[in-house]
Amino acid sequence: MTVICELDDLRKLYHRRVPKMFRDYCESGSWSQQTLAENTRDFQAIHFRQRVARNLSPRSLKTTLAGFESIMPLALAPVGLLGMQHADGEIKAARAAERFGVPFTLSTMSICSMETVAEATQSPFWFQLYVQRDRDFTRKLIQRAKAVACSALMVTLDLQIIGKRHADHRNGMTAPPRLTLPNIIDIARRPRWALGMLGTSNREFGNIQGCASGVDDMKDLMQWTASSFDHKLNWDDIKLFRDLWDGPLIIKGILEASDAEQCVKLGADALAVSNHGGRQLDGARSAISVLPEVVNAVGDKIEVWVDSGVRSGQDMIRARALGARAVMVGRPLVYALGAMGEEGVYRMLEIFHEEAELTMAFIGHREIDMVTGDDVVTS
DSSP states (O other), X not given: OOOOOSHHHHHHXXXXXXXXXXXXXXXXXXXXXXXXXXXXXXXXXXXXXOOOSOOOOSOBOOEXXXXXXXXXXXXXXXXXXXXXHSTTHHHHHHHHHHHHTOOBEEOTTOSSOHHHHHHHOSSOOEXXXXXXXXXXXXXXXXXXXXXXXXXXXXXXXXXXXXXXXXXXXXXXXXXXXXXXXHHHHHHHTOXXXXXXXXXXXXXXXXXXXXXXXXXXXXXXXXXXXXXXXXXXXXXXXXXXXXXXXXXXXEEEEEOSHHHHHHHHHTTOSEEEEOOXXXXXXXXXXXXXXXXXXXXXXXXXXXXXXXXXXXXXXXXXHHHHHTTOSEEEESHHHHHHHHHHHHHHHHHHHHHHHHHHHHHHHHTTOSBGGGOOGGGEEOO
């Protein structure tokens, strides 16, 4: 029996159980992958101030995120193709988040449709919107999210055009995977994954295929994305979405203070400082290095979260110390899901909670709101 003590245990198991095409989709960045590496490296450069002889009981990480009462300052980020990492992956992840008490965000590019996830869960989840050139379809996505009672809309702004992702091009990313000889051999070595996929009907892009006009076969994911996402997306469009959506609005993909200020002007409830996990503009700054600038620019006018590079509960505390209200996790979610399904995601959340609570205690605090910039050293 494999003992799961840390995220890396789940990552190793993930690499044994999931086909190469989908592992590469998760693990790779764009171009030379400089930003991908710096996302995690810059978190590690932040050191803690350890304090002793403090009253450390009881302790709590509880907070609210865009109105959601969360057991800790963490949300599961929107990740495309979760249902290819594990059969019915979006359902498994949403259920784990529901059980643990943190928000789950469903991607536009999910395998399980929002209706399928809603039928399989009890708690409302968030829906992440990629803006399509087909604006009628984009509006329909928002209407569908309302119909299934999604509790927040997250608009991602940093994927108008797709970054140069060499691994995905080499693998010819599709969902389901093409039955080429290399793919067949790879899948045959992972019977657990294959049997799961044979046992589900959710193997295509549930929010898109059969719903968007003229989209029946997405043979080349990269080509379809490049041709379908709206290159003309601008702040006036975000104002329109604000008017169409009467619940919490979250804007993801912010790396500049001036863009953060635009989010405030448009009445967004939260923003996520993010470089798309290093999968878009390579050479962009790491999310955690940008965070203080954004926090200084917008103050408490909007909730500021950070995404990209978060790999531990300690990173959660580092982000809080630099002013973030919460972190979002993507790759850790994928590792956990691909390794062990719903129970893997739940275990990952346990690990993050344990790490964050212990770290908070070591720096001398009992409540997450007590963590400040005085608890870390950044140079």
